Amino acid sequence: MAGVLYLCATPIGNLEDLTLRCIRIMKEVDLIAAEDTRHTMKLLNHLEIRKPLVSYHEHNKTEKGRELVKLLLEGKSIALVSDAGMPAISDPGEELVCLCIEHHIDVVPIPGATASLTALIISGLSTRRFCFEGFLPVSKKERRERLAALSKESRTIIFYEAPHRLKDTLSDIRGSLGERSISVSRELTKKFEETVRGKISQVIDIFEERDIKGEFVLVIEGINEKELVDIEAKKWDNITVEEHIKQYLKQGMDKKEAIKKVALDRKLPKKEIYKIGCDLE
Secondary structure, three states, X not given: OOOEEEEEOEOOOOHHHOOHHHHHHHHHOOEEEEOOHHHHHHHHHHHOOOOOXXXXXXXXXXXXXXXXXXXXXXXXXXXXXXXXXXXXXXOOHHHHHHHXXXXXXXXXXXXXXXXXXXXXXOOOOOOOOEEEEEXXXXXXXXHHHXXXXXXXXXXXXXXXXXXXXXXXXXXXXXXXXXXXXXXXXXXXXXXXXXXXXXXHHHHHHHHHOOOXXXXXXXXXXXXXXXXXXHHHHHOOOOOOHHHHHHHHHHOOOOHHHHHHHHHHHHOOOHHHHHHHHXXXX
16 A cells, blocks of 8 residues: 655744644654755754655755655655645645645645744734735746736735845835735744734835844735725726727627626616617627
């Protein structure tokens, strides 16, 4: 029988957040695959766990992934860990999970601390509906394009960011999303844990005066539903109703469908749009 891949959550800062189940699994598996073996070795030494340790990271994930799957198919059990938090989130473990599923190998989560949800629940922003974006692109152009695509997102948005890019990212967020509420957390569960909350411009001013240190989680308010409706309504202001109907006709809709869609877009009575649409060829 094939072995099992365990996805083991390691502490994001405070060692006391490591679960008893995770400790037991790391003691029982045949080997541990780690993002950074030196970092993980410190944790294993602290726990007095002696297990074979292999590296699995972004730069060797293709070759090493095949090797790990081969071992699993031979019946070995493996614990996959990242440097902090849940593996497979903004992490090459995602690809290893897919490989295991493809080869019908059991994947078992060993949950624990994760920075994204830890930052979300202390943000003071809505936790009812949210989306996780991980790290934004490093390229300024691509980062701004991604933020533009998120400008109409009504759910709370969660980002990770490195310290040396924080100021640029905050500036781009303000430029693309406008003035919204934001919560910025750093060093979560560690001695110097800190969360700064406020409007984006206020938070930018606070960090402008600082030497930026630590890993950051940004939690941003989604667009207000009323504001979104207003934006959607205004985007049709620059074209006539006739042009609006013709756009949908070119997309393959029949006239009845196009008229109904235009009425919905413009929040106008269908009868009003129908009168205009009937005269179109």
